[in-house]
Amino acid sequence: MKNRYEFGMEMLRKVDGQAGEEVVAPLGDLGKILAEVFGDIYGRDHLSLREREIATIAMLTVLGKEPQLKVHIRAGLNVGLTPKEIEETIIHTVPYSGFPPAINAMNLLRGMNVQNLDK
Amino acid sequence: MKNRYEFGMEMLRKVDGQAGEEVVAPLGDLGKILAEVFGDIYGRDHLSLREREIATIAMLTVLGKEPQLKVHIRAGLNVGLTPKEIEETIIHTVPYSGFPPAINAMNLLRGMNVQNLDK
Amino acid sequence: MKNRYEFGMEMLRKVDGQAGEEVVAPLGDLGKILAEVFGDIYGRDHLSLREREIATIAMLTVLGKEPQLKVHIRAGLNVGLTPKEIEETIIHTVPYSGFPPAINAMNLLRGMNVQNLDK
Amino acid sequence: MKNRYEFGMEMLRKVDGQAGEEVVAPLGDLGKILAEVFGDIYGRDHLSLREREIATIAMLTVLGKEPQLKVHIRAGLNVGLTPKEIEETIIHTVPYSGFPPAINAMNLLRGMNVQNLDK
Amino acid sequence: MKNRYEFGMEMLRKVDGQAGEEVVAPLGDLGKILAEVFGDIYGRDHLSLREREIATIAMLTVLGKEPQLKVHIRAGLNVGLTPKEIEETIIHTVPYSGFPPAINAMNLLRGMNVQNLDK
Amino acid sequence: MKNRYEFGMEMLRKVDGQAGEEVVAPLGDLGKILAEVFGDIYGRDHLSLREREIATIAMLTVLGKEPQLKVHIRAGLNVGLTPKEIEETIIHTVPYSGFPPAINAMNLLRGMNVQNLDK
Numbered sequence: 001m002k003n004r005y006e007f008g009m010e011m012l013r014k015v016d017g018q019a020g021e022e023v024v025a026p027l028g029d030l031g032k033i034l035a036e037v038f039g040d041i042y043g044r045d046h047l048s049l050r051e052r053e054i055a056t057i058a059m060l061t062v063l064g065k066e067p068q069l070k071v072h073i074r075a076g077l078n079v080g081l082t083p084k085e086i087e088e089t090i091i092h093t094v095p096y097s098g099f100p101p102a103i104n105a106m107n108l109l110r111g112m113n114v115q116n117l118d119k
Numbered sequence: 120m121k122n123r124y125e126f127g128m129e130m131l132r133k134v135d136g137q138a139g140e141e142v143v144a145p146l147g148d149l150g151k152i153l154a155e156v157f158g159d160i161y162g163r164d165h166l167s168l169r170e171r172e173i174a175t176i177a178m179l180t181v182l183g184k185e186p187q188l189k190v191h192i193r194a195g196l197n198v199g200l201t202p203k204e205i206e207e208t209i210i211h212t213v214p215y216s217g218f219p220p221a222i223n224a225m226n227l228l229r230g231m232n233v234q235n236l237d238k
Numbered sequence: 239m240k241n242r243y244e245f246g247m248e249m250l251r252k253v254d255g256q257a258g259e260e261v262v263a264p265l266g267d268l269g270k271i272l273a274e275v276f277g278d279i280y281g282r283d284h285l286s287l288r289e290r291e292i293a294t295i296a297m298l299t300v301l302g303k304e305p306q307l308k309v310h311i312r313a314g315l316n317v318g319l320t321p322k323e324i325e326e327t328i329i330h331t332v333p334y335s336g337f338p339p340a341i342n343a344m345n346l347l348r349g350m351n352v353q354n355l356d357k
Numbered sequence: 358m359k360n361r362y363e364f365g366m367e368m369l370r371k372v373d374g375q376a377g378e379e380v381v382a383p384l385g386d387l388g389k390i391l392a393e394v395f396g397d398i399y400g401r402d403h404l405s406l407r408e409r410e411i412a413t414i415a416m417l418t419v420l421g422k423e424p425q426l427k428v429h430i431r432a433g434l435n436v437g438l439t440p441k442e443i444e445e446t447i448i449h450t451v452p453y454s455g456f457p458p459a460i461n462a463m464n465l466l467r468g469m470n471v472q473n474l475d476k
Numbered sequence: 477m478k479n480r481y482e483f484g485m486e487m488l489r490k491v492d493g494q495a496g497e498e499v500v501a502p503l504g505d506l507g508k509i510l511a512e513v514f515g516d517i518y519g520r521d522h523l524s525l526r527e528r529e530i531a532t533i534a535m536l537t538v539l540g541k542e543p544q545l546k547v548h549i550r551a552g553l554n555v556g557l558t559p560k561e562i563e564e565t566i567i568h569t570v571p572y573s574g575f576p577p578a579i580n581a582m583n584l585l586r587g588m589n590v591q592n593l594d595k
Numbered sequence: 596m597k598n599r600y601e602f603g604m605e606m607l608r609k610v611d612g613q614a615g616e617e618v619v620a621p622l623g624d625l626g627k628i629l630a631e632v633f634g635d636i637y638g639r640d641h642l643s644l645r646e647r648e649i650a651t652i653a654m655l656t657v658l659g660k661e662p663q664l665k666v667h668i669r670a671g672l673n674v675g676l677t678p679k680e681i682e683e684t685i686i687h688t689v690p691y692s693g694f695p696p697a698i699n700a701m702n703l704l705r706g707m708n709v710q711n712l713d714k
């Protein structure tokens with residue numbers, strides 16, 4: 001049976017891809033705890049991975065946490081969000097936290113050269 | 120053709136029910152602007168109302184905006200989220216903003232006597 | 239010559255009126271430091287008291303610090319802002335931090351029965 | 358008659374100058390919404406553009422939104438604030454959100470080589 | 477051997493006393509996760525419980541999370557902080573996040589009738 | 596007798612070393628006020644410099660103020676914290692503000708090449 005860390009790392013690879021491992025690797029004990037808690041939460045029922053990433057992209061936008069937002073834009077694409085849906089999630093934050101966080105998130109998204117945003 | 124305010128109020132009633140009108144009524148010009156922008160955003164494509172409310176509940180939890188969270192828990196139920204899904208959205212915020220905002224949101228949710236959270 | 243504390247208390251009374259003393263009184267050493275720093279800042283040149291209170295009401299709105307916002311709404315009136323100008327300052331925060339802080343500030347303002355907001 | 362977007366872009370050019378257009382251009386739909394809401398708010402009465410920029414610089418300092426602060430320091434100069442008044446607005450944030458946001462804003466201001474701050 | 481939850485609840489009782497159980501009880505799955513992570517973190521080496529509570533009281537003050545601050549003021553007393561040391565921790569936040577959070581925390585502390593603050 | 600500014604600069608040099616002077620120098624009047632308030636607070640009794648830096652590192656982590664965090668990691672080492680204790684302070688923030696601020700702080704700490712974190 002997998003322990004919490006192994007399960008968490010597997011879930012991180014599934015959701016975040018290569019970037020998940022790169023986040024954890026340099027963090028020492030904090031990385032281990034991150035992987036464990038990530039597995040605890042993302043392994044739960046009641047929300048799909050797609051719904052979890054919509055919530056996560058919205059939260060990281062309003063919190064202004066751009067390094068993590070970059071990882072979760074990739075994660076959103078991994079679990080099936082389209083670039084348009086990610087853009088829309090960022091636009092949806094405007095009534096709740098105003099333009100500055102949304103502008104910064106949108107510039108980050110558009111700088112990642114994700115396709116098809118202006119079709 | 121409906122103007123922005125009329126469309127926004129219609130969207131507010133659809134999403135937030137009675138609570139939407141009660142939020143807007145005492146706010147004067149701010150209420151008018153709120154209704155208009157709400158309609159502009161919630162009337163857009165690319166995300167379902169259900170997905171918009173998952174994002175909104177997550178954002179309001181991490182922002183600690185409890186009066187608005189209360190309105191959007193009701194809105195979430197209106198657009199088809201189950202109590203379990205709302206609870207899970209709150210739990211999903213923990214890795215991103217820690218326990219205090221999640222605890223406060225959960226106590227708010229549980230104080231609203233939404234059914235079936237512990238089945 | 240007045241010392242920093244005496245000058246600060248005088249400035250607090252001038253700007254915040256009676257409420258300034260009521261804020262400081264129960265706070266022990268923190269109240270003393272607050273009065274001193276308040277005097278240091280509000281006694282400076284380059285901005286009028288009216289401009290300082292516009293900035294302060296905007297900041298306290300976006301920071302969600304309602305007990306202090308209540309004091310500074312009164313302070314704004316003391317230094318010559320009209321109720322309409324205070325309402326407008328709250329509305330002006332919307333593009334920068336979204337609706338929830340502005341709604342909470344507006345409900346606070348309107349609950350204080352300041353006159354003439356809907357004329 | 359100008360529509361909301363056209364009026365908003367005109368207001369953006371008036372307040373933010375060239376920088377306003379550069380902010381909006383890469384943002385797709387978000388840029389359009391930004392211009393519209395900017396026009397809705399900045400076109401209102403009760404506060405002068407000068408007072409609006411004092412409030413905006415104070416808010417963006419406490420929110421730590423440096424890309425937008427840079428735009429609004431230029432906007433402040435456009436609408437008649439002196440470098441000294443902008444510096445003073447940043448100093449005025451200290452009692453409300455402490456030194457770190459004020460230090461970061463001041464370093465940004467001083468890095469823009471706005472004249473006369475130490476005369 | 478105790479599992480994570482049992483260890484976490486034991487640690488919560490040790491640090492927070494009765495209040496720890498009262499926080500966890502109504503929270504369902506979130507309470508279980510809270511107890512587990514609390515045990516993971518507070519059971520680590522390198523900082524004493526006294527040092528952990530100084531950090532926690534400072535963080536909860538700047539975050540404005542008053543229900544949790546109330547629990548951790550009691551926790552601080554449990555692990556050996558004096559009322560004066562808790563007061564000083566709140567005063568120490570002033571340069572980092574300004575007066576409003578410190579004032580709110582101090583009023584909370586003083587409302588709990590902890591002894592000896594003004595001796 | 597030293598005035599507030601001289602005492603504050605002395606305290607800044609003692610706590611932050613060379614970095615303290617480099618923070619203050621380019622800030623004009625803000626730097627003077629910073630030095631004075633720093634001295635007022637750090638010269639108080641009831642907490643050791645070591646305890647003050649634990650609180651400060653925790654606060655700056657949750658506030659996401661990385662330029663100031665960098666200065667206070669050096670300050671922590673100056674007043675006797677070990678690299679392991681600083682790492683542990685960052686890990687201790689996780690339950691209170693989640694992983695993104697802790698990850699950013701840990702990457703900052705590890706990028707400073709402080710010794711012995713993985714022994």
